[in-house]
Amino acid sequence: MIRSERGKGAHRSGLRAESWAYFLLTCKGYRVLARRFKTHAGEIDLIACRGRTLIFVEVKARAAREGAIEALGRAQRERLHRAAALYLASRPRFADFTIRFDMVLVAPRRLPLHLADAWRP
Secondary structure, eight states: OOOOHHHHHHHHHHHHHHHHHHHHHHHTTOEEEEEEEEETTEEEEEEEEETTEEEEEEEEEOSSHHHHHHTOOHHHHHHHHHHHHHHHHTOGGGTTSEEEEEEEEEOTTSOOEEEEEEEOO
């Protein structure tokens, strides 16, 4: 597959944002279990845990944080829920964990912002 120059730039930007999110979560005491976890239902940017809480994280990089918050629509949230259900179905050790859906917002010249419990299924 050939990507356009714009697509390549967006891909690199996304990978950089995920790296910032990874760093932020590890600094907050989370252990990242998976990065870019792919299922037939969709991809989860990061999966992490701290204590008995398992989080599924969507990372959004935009020019402004406000745009990043608005970039996660209902259809994408539903895809993330289905992907999370597939992850959990194959890992019974997480059956009694608290499950949360978080976001990390990344904008230029600003520290990444972790929104815990950003939405609920």
